[in-house]
Amino acid sequence: MMMPAIRLDGAEAKFGDVVAVVPITLSIATGEKVALLGPSGAGKTTMLRLIGGEVRPSSGSIELHGRMIGDLAPGRELSSLVGMVHQQFDLVPNLSALQNTLAGNLGRWSLGRGLRSLVVPVDRHMAISALQRVGIDDKSAQRTSRLSGGEQQRVAIARVLVQDPSIVLADEPVASLDPARSKEILGALTTDSPDQQKTLVASMHSVEFARDHFDRLIGLRSGSLVFDSPATDVTDAMLDELYRI
């Protein structure tokens, strides 16, 4: 069997005494598109942050492409493997959309190059093409704080496109976009180059959309796994159980 892109082995996340994610064991293959479903507070975001190395597991372990996440050097190494689109977009409000997109290069760039790029943008074409793929290249010179919510979300996605990690994590990546645009964005996130398929793990609030566009659905509730099955096998009964009040 091929080495999985992501492997969680009894990984658990606790904040103080509160367990956000109970020990979970699962593997995600390279190129797989996985949607995390579940009511709010189910632990979707925490699970993404576990995989992204932003939260250290209180027990268990996480491997990315066969390497323990704690062994990966933060910065250059980790950022080439995994990138994350946060739900609040978390962009720097007073930089231009272009600069915020170019910040996806910071793991690769030397400090000097980063400094230079603030004055005269380096690798400009790269950012413009990323912004083009999310459809807002006309806004590249705008200050990010002046963009609408949906536009900011697309800038955050463009940054991950520039970062170009092999695993993309996304917290509600299409929450503020209309369905047609959502499909386009999702396509941009996964089919980067034809020979190398990206792995995508995204939390989703729209069940229909997830069923149509993802390979595999994982249901989370109160931090534990409710189901984990191919999208085609997920029944309405399983979903009702997941979202029941």
Add this chain to the structure above:
Amino acid sequence: MIGVDAPVVRVRDARPEVTPYGPGIVRYSIVLAMILVVASWIFIIFQSQNQGTSFLSIDSAARAWNFLTNDLLGIDQSRTPAFLKGSVWRDIAPLAYDTLLMSVLGIGFASLVALATFIFGARNVMTGDLAPYGGVIWRLLFWAVRGLFIITRAVPELIWAFLIVFIFSPGILPGAIALAIHNSGVLGKLASEIVEGLDPRPMRSLQSAGAGRVQVLFYGVLPQALPRFITFLLYRWEVIIRTTIVVGFVASGGLGQEFRLSMSHFHYTTVTLILIWYLGIVVLVDLISAGLRRLAR
């Protein structure tokens, strides 16, 4: 919260989409700032050369070192330095007390003036959103108060002291009044800006419930604005205590007067002692202010 001085008052823009000035203003400002910096330095360097003394040289470094060790610290002097004599410490102590007193008196007067006027300097209450039918008189009052704030604030304490000594006999009071005139403008402007930055909804709902200006002031404005005003007041005290010595040069009170006398009589070790007392009360005020600010929270 911001340090030592008047904090950065964040301008709350009701309509973030509208930018009053184009992007050009930033570019022109950068160019203007650069021209100012270059021209200023050329002027300063030119003037220094005319003056004859080269300030940044080995020679002047030697003189500075000599002044520090020989004069201020009194090394190599036959006389005992003043700061090693208990009697001189005791002589200076009441002056430090007077300085502290002068600063409290000054900020007290300044607060009274600011509290009596700040509401008339707040644009939103006087002429803006909260006064859609504000008359000409209110408008005039607003500009008069704002003008007064600018005039009192623009002139530093020391220059006010130059004027005040024509009126009052030397002592703590003229110094305190000089401090108060300048700082009433500083505090008044700050307090007005607090009011302009307040959440307008509580005030508007009071108005629509039939409250007049005075009621809006007491129920809508003061409860929101006073705690922040007091915090600023305490920050301002930290600045004022540092200035009190300077006002004393002219108004003849507290440590400032003694500093001036000791300097002109070349009693440099006494100057050192005064500086020690000065640093002492500066640190003391910083600590008291930090403690009281915690109470205000």
Add this chain to the structure above:
Amino acid sequence: MRGQGLRIRTLTTVDSRKWLTVILIAAFGWSLASVKWDSGTLHTGGLSAVGEILGAAFTPQISGGVLKLGIIEAWTTVAYAVAGLTVALVLGAPIGVIASGVLARRRFISVINVGWARLVLAFFRSVHELVWAWIFIVAVGLSPMAAVLAIGIPYAGILGRVFAELLQDVPEEPLDSLRSAGASEWKVFLYGRLPMAMPDMLSYTFYRLECGIRAAAVMSFVGLGGLGHQVQLSLQDLDYGRAWTFLFFLIALVALVDLWSSMVRRRVSA
């Protein structure tokens, strides 16, 4: 239960605010009581001096010679202030960045660096600029550089402390997001902290320029030129009208800086 906890907390803040008010009023009362209020408080003729001084404000001298002198002295004042502020920025900004401790990787080194940087800044700003100027001039001699350094040093202390706090106070989420894109702390600083703190840093620097103009104006007291010098000379001649002319120059300078700063601030913070 939650509501009860809330009520107890608000009660204590109200209580502590009451105490604070009492303390402040008592302190002011103590200072008032310590002043000797009698007939000697005012100079003989002090009251008429009030009238003369205030009256002169409406009749400033506006002859061509005085105005020309005013412009020259206003420029001297601006030059001292701007040069002093550049010293303050060059000196204060780097120390402020160190004092903020945002670049440090190892905890132990960071504590030491933050410690000395804060101490240096506190020392710089503990002494008033005019006191610095006087000491410099007595130590080295009369030179405009004394005024520039005297303004530069305490202002470096203040700018450094304020910059440090502003750099610490930026929201963390965008920084985390940059870190997850692979940015080191230096790059997080350049791309996140600095741009986010910049509007407030800028507006505080403008405010300091305004203060610098006032500080430069009183450098006359230790023998240097500027608007304060002319005010002093006019007052020695008891020429209040002339003094007001120069005071109005100073007021106009401060108002101009204020206007400029509010224009830039509105543009940058929008």
